[in-house]
Amino acid sequence: MKMKYFFSILLFFIISATHAENHYLKFSSFPELPPNTGYFIQPGLAGPYSGVDDDVLIVAGGANFPDKVPWEGGTKVYYNEIFLLQKNGDAYSWKKSEAKIPFAAGYGGAVSTPAGLFCFGGNTSNECISESWFINYIPETGAVEITSGPQLPVPLTNFAFAKVDNTIFVAGGISEPGGTSKKIFLSLDISNATPDEWKWESLPEWEGPPRAFSIAAAQSNGVTNCFYLFSGRNIKQNGEVEILYDAHVYNPLIKQWSLISDGKNKEFPVMAGTAFPVGASTIAFSSGANGELMLKQMGIEKHIEELKAADKNETVDSELAKVQQKLLSHLENHPGFGNKVIGFNTLTNKTFELATLPETGQVTTTAVQWGNDFIIPSGEIRPGIRTPKILKIQVVKDAKHLSLLDIVVIGLYFLVLSWMGYFFSKRQKDTNDYFKGGGRIPWWAAGLSIFGTALSAITFMAIPAKTFATDWSYFTLNMTIFLVAPVIIFLFIPFFRKLNVTTAYEYLENRFNLTIRLIGSLSFIVYQIGRMGVVLFLPSIALNVVTGIDIFLCIALMGIVALVYTMMGGIEAVIWTDVMQVIVLLGGAILSLSLIILKIDGGFSSIVETAAANHKFNVFDLTLSLKQPTVWVMLLGGIFANITTYGTDQTMVQRYLTTKTQKEANQSVWTNAILTIPATIIFFFVGTALFAFYKAFPTELNSTFSNNDAIFPWYIASQLPAGISGLLIAGIFAAAMSSLSSSMNSAATAYSTDIHFRFGWSKNTKPLKLARIATFIVGISGTLFAFMMATMDIQSLWDEFQKVLGLVIGSLGGVFLLGILSKKANSKGVLVGIFISIMIQILVATYQPVHLIMYSATGVLSCFVTGWTASWFFKE
Structure with a gap:
């Protein structure tokens, strides 16, 4: 009965907040x-x-x-x-x-x-x-x-x-x-x-x-x-x-x-x-x-x-x-x-x-x-x-009314997500179930979840927006996962599986000391709160443009729904909602691409000709520059960003620990890498097709966008049939909420395991209850950060996400590499490396000597080199 009232209120807000100009x-x-x-x-x-x-x-x-x-x-x-x-x-x-x-x-x-x-x-x-x-x-x-x-x-x-x-x-x-x-x-x-x-x-x-x-x-x-x-x-x-x-x-x-x-x-x-x-x-x-x-x-x-x-x-x-x-x-x-x-x-x-x-x-x-x-x-x-x-x-901000059928579809989608949280809540007996799924997750579901977490609303909206506005310069960035996958499989996963850890940062205490573990865990939690702000704010722009719903109300609705099913269902609910959203988003992107091809005179060949004439297929810029999105920037920045993400990010590491065996964990990584190829081609070509479409039909484009990240949702709402547009808009929200749930659960895992349980606080509180309380606090913090972002002037959320990734946790990759690759590295030297890396990252952000994609590389390299060098001056 409570769930019914919740969704009645939800639909009332959606309908009452919409308007059209x-x-x-x-x-x-x-x-x-x-x-x-x-x-x-x-x-x-x-x-x-x-x-x-x-x-x-x-x-x-x-x-x-x-x-x-x-x-x-x-x-x-x-x-x-x-x-x-x-x-x-x-x-x-x-x-x-x-x-x-x-x-x-x-x-x-x-x-x-x-x-x-x-x-x-x-x-x-x-x-x-x-x-x-x-x-x-x-x-x-x-x-x-x-x-x-x-x-x-x-x-x-x-x-x-x-x-x-x-x-x-x-x-x-x-x-x-x-x-x-x-x-x-x-x-x-x-x-x-x-x-x-x-x-x-x-x-x-x-x-x-x-x-x-x-x-x-x-x-x-x-x-x-x-x-x-x-x-x-x-x-x-x-x-x-x-x-x-x-x-x-x-x-x-x-x-x-x-x-x-x-x-x-x-x-x-x-x-x-x-x-x-x-x-x-x-x-x-x-x-x-x-x-x-x-x-x-x-x-x-x-x-x-x-x-x-x-x-x-x-x-x-x-x-x-x-x-x-x-x-x-x-x-x-x-x-x-x-x-x-x-x-x-x-x-x-x-x-x-x-x-x-x-x-x-x-x-x-x-x-x-x-x-x-x-x-x-x-x-x-x-x-x-x-x-x-x-x-x-x-x-005047123009908005398209969603049909009643679209609104019903969105409401049903939210209902299914919440039901999944309720369903998996029955299987949450302890924190091992809540944080690691009891080791019950099949490798293909874990792989789809890894892919879905990386896909998210950022890929669905920001990648087409980037290729619509520029070209395919960022294509190489996504392909670097193939260069990094072997490193993750042969270097990182064995460490985490053999140690039987709950978080990646437990290893840092075993290898160095408690201080470095806390620095790593706290950096990750801060990063996840920032990431939640981005993935909440991005689809909120879409809903605001498409339906006219107030952007702050949209953020609150998605934040609350994601918080509800994540608190109830734990990592299992997170993974299976990821599986569902991957199917919906990839299917929606393919459907949209097909309809654009059918709409434009000349179809596929006409899109290719238009894009080629406007230099939209530029992939390899061989200019020797680290300030422009050249192929060197994409390769170097992508390799280090992926090492940081797939090797040290708790949202990814946690999935490696949910499978029964190490072999299945390895299979989940390859599943993500292989899916990246068709997905990257699809989403990049969606942006190119949108460019050709709006060049052919310029009056169909909404001129009031404050940034271009809403270009794809606008096409969905203004061009697709009723019901289909509602399903894809719901898919965008589900993608955002799945990414949110990953961040909530993994950040709560990091806090509970690395801080609360580590120091033995609140011994009278049941661990599972504490885990849900931590999830609630992290979820609310990320939602509040999204509110703050909504008041800022942001031209490209893809760029903002890369800044958060590089500047907040860039040095963490260097810390893990020091621990795994160097016997000489010690805790004092690593602390020096972290401090110097932070200083270098501040200078990089201020003077911008390199492209923002390189922020992870500057963080990893500066920490690794200075940490290794400093370790020679200390003995442990």
Whole structure:
């Protein structure tokens, strides 16, 4: 009866927490910009310096035609005033600051920094400027301070700019009024807290023509954040104007430009527009001019100049009047700059229609991020016509409703898991049953459990996400298990089986001393709590994206269900749920892959062609570098990571001890290794197939992902039939919970055996009861850590998992290897090795001299070498 109530509450939370949104962008408005001093009406400002400082929106400078439109003889006026939009609860109001910017200017750049809104470049009514300044809002007084900043190398206006991490990049522009477009690329590192030390640097330019009035945005390319440059126009020496539709990307990590599009197909008609990043891999263009009407206007104006220069006669005068009327009609009837928001995915390099603006787009302004929203302040809506409107764009997290059938399937899956815990609880007579399954586990089930623990939700979601975003560079990493399996079988398993230990760390006391055993066991427990946070948080993202269920509620539900059946069923329940989840996940991946192949025109061959054309099958990068995911990094990092995982990780060692014989333990290791081949190929190809699918159907991709780890669950929920999608989503949760249960049980084993029972604490408490209490505490700790991770900005959970693996337990592999391989190693030397290894790992994490996959290798090697060396100076 209690179980029934539990699942009734579970289904109620799932159903009541779901919601759906129909659009990725939601539009609204802030109060309109107030008039400048001396005017009663604000027609709007083009080219203002806009940004946010101390949660206040700042709009400064800019230009407009306050009296008449330009074709009626209106004069363009520049301003130096500063407007502040302040929050007061849910209300917003404008305030005009008494402070002024140093120039009546506009069309420069503005970026929010800790030192204030950093404004640079632009032009006045008669000159381009190179100066920069900070607008610093002081919340205590409401006043504004203006201080000077680093000067640009050259005067510059109408350039593209964006902040990528802690660096501002500037591309193109014009250096003198009426001048030509420039090919110039600058950077400014603003990571130093002291602006006096900031200095502009010149960088190599892109391959392509000079440009002004182009657009820039910062977004990830799947590996690192990059500077993207789009469109613009090339104003030549003879006055001829070339409209550009191309796109380029600069990668600050490798300091190289790449061509995205040569512009022949006019994918980016966004000159002088605005752009901002959405989610993990989308750039949204909320406005922009395609240049066709501008060229038409320039053609009319050129014709007028030719007629004016011609000899006067009745025919010329008549033609001149007609052409002037044509120009007037063109200007007065200009339709504006469109209302379609174009999306561009930086991974598939595809453009698509993202949304529709409520009114025409605003150009010659910038998109400003304010909290989680983007603001388009004022700007130009037609040639010579501004708007005082302040557009607010809210990014809406889209979610797909699960059908009732899907929800029932998920509920039944959870029910089966809990029933398995109840079933195996009847067989738990003592801690030997609870921690080692009484030696009753068949080798094939132990092998599938080893494979399932390594598979987990991390493999199911993060591997396809990684190959979707990058390529097959990580393929070699998974294959290194074949190099490590013989080492585990001939070196580690015999030690653990002959000693008849419950945990791997009992051996460390036998070989060295109690202190090293405690260090190893405690390191493992800390690592497992961190691992639980990752494997809980990852599927929570999936459920949040797919159904809209709150991510914290999702973490709590999975943590509690996993805790329930692990506390009841012990290692037997853990292993048999692993067996079930391996079947479901591999079957689900194969089914999804088959449906993608059927959906894409050309099927399998088309996917292969698309992937090959986009360099998705890069496996062996032979570059001699330890900072990039080269084949050397994959081999070295994979070998040491697998030695650490399969040789010293209690979750794996515990399974070697659940079989009847050593031979069966060896067979379980080979079962895992052999299954790794098809599983790796399947999951890597799923990511590649997803890339081909979303390149063919770009509008089907959810643009609001905060990272790409939810890409596969999104496909499952949005493309698969009802019931099937529910089963696969349930499989993801089961995979996560099986990994959780492994971590809970093994960490509880380590605590109970290496600490509690070792010191004889609580002799009045039954060992089995103590084991369940330890499982409960570990499970709650891992769940709380997942809550903490949910508040962090994490681009790739695969990367985070590798960091946890390498940094927390990297030295443990070195300790075990010292004990097994070296007779000279002793406890004092090993302690020195552990200490030095920790120091080296901290330095590695801080300065990142090697790729994160190498963190395990640096931990193992540093501990082994320094521990062995130090042992020569001590005698035991």
